[in-house]
Amino acid sequence: MGSIALYGIYGLILIVLIGYVIARWMAALRPRRGAGGHSSPSAAQEGGGPAQEGVDPELARQVERFQASQGVLSIHKIGASRQVRVELGQRGYDIRIKPGLLDEIGPATRAATTGHAAFIITDSNVRPLYATRATAALAAAGFAVHVASFPAGEMHKTLLTVATLFDQIFAAPTPPDRASVIVALGGGVVGDVAGFVAATLLRGVPFVQVPTTLLADVDSSVGGKTGVDHSAGKNLIGAFHQPRAVLIDPQVLGTLAAVEISSGLAECIKHGVIRDAALIGWIEQHAEDLRPRAAAAGAGSLSAAGTDVMGELTARNVAIKAAVVAADEHEQDKGPRSHLNFGHTIGHAIESAYGFGGAADGDYLRHGHCVALGMVAADRIAVARGLLAADDAARIERLLARLNLPIRLPGLSADTLLATMRLDKKARAGRLRFVLPAVHLGTVAVHEDVMDSEIREAIRYLSNP
């Protein structure tokens, strides 16, 4: 009898202890609440109401998923070469980063398929720069190589382009079969279009990403989102189709225009804000090396030191993207992958309304520039809600500006942007969602209750010179 009572007391103590640990854990994840304290937060680390009444299972589930998506940032470095694994079971693949890798894409592509034909898909800018080297590397690995291309630019990320690529592929002397491999050689536009061709050609063939812009290196080449734009909105047509390998040669950034480098840097800062405050510090430390300079445009080569900084930047970013994708491959409702949309709600609206339809002289807002503006706006909303310290928001703005990214855009119309956001929302049959910083830099949460008045205030802020 006595020992049963003793066990009972031990059990009670254990339950109290577990309860205390869980309560401390939830409290640590809870943000500072602002004066206005908005309700109905939807992501785990936001805490708020439910957490105080006990552990809400939905909340606990989201905390778990968020933490899984932080992953272990494992970068394997041997000499100047770096490697990161995207852990997706049977569909898992390696991201290799190495100066000069463009001339060595043959073996990794050969490892992806036993097929005979390789189709390089590229655009009109990249083709004259790099298609010959890529063709030689693939031919050396025993492939019959064909190059298919389309005019460069976001305005050509369309179904029409996909159709012209199919025409080129089916007209090749070696016709495609299910083992043929598509090699995406180019920036994010090429990667998205070529990936979609690979997803749909003969109901799906293997593909390999060989990105050539910083944005594609650090973001779009990883994760298997492929597709094209529609007049109703960006990326509305597409498929999930994971590459078999991502082969990154940082040296090819030597020919990339400074404006494109800055565009890629915006996505790097995004990764820091959503997952890795240390990455923000690293970018600050290396800002002078990373800062795109007009002289870099068309220079044709990066110094060894410049290449190494770009290689390290890329490795740190793909490690974050790989962990997020591994935790939530298909972007489930409010899942970790949706955090990658930080800065993109207003950013996409700016891009649709003011971006790629722009000037023919090339002086238009790139994707990353729109994301930079979108991040400034999201931070502004977060500061007003008491979710982010004003100092942290100012720090991000300073860093964006140092990297030649826009942090203000005079003349923005809140009516136009809200209408564009609603259209996009309607097209996706979803709710207007904002990813906002939570607790501190490196953590974010999804909100569905952001009011028009808050969005208008943030756009006013963006428009102020």
Ligand SMILES: NC(=O)c1ccc[n+]([C@@H]2O[C@H](COP(=O)([O-])OP(=O)(O)OC[C@H]3O[C@@H](n4cnc5c(N)ncnc54)[C@H](O)[C@@H]3O)[C@@H](O)[C@H]2O)c1
């Ligand atoms: N799939 C994803 O997960 C994902 C993620 C982020 C962005 N994206 C998409 O990526 C696209 C933007 O990609 P981007 O910024 O790479 O644009 P991009 O592909 O248009 O490339 C930018 C410009 O640089 C040129 N170029 C490419 N490599 C070059 C090189 N090495 N030297 C000289 N010129 C070069 C291109 O021809 C183009 O004119 C958008 O459509 C966006 O929606 C997709």
Ligand SMILES: [Zn+2]
């Ligand atoms: Zn983006």
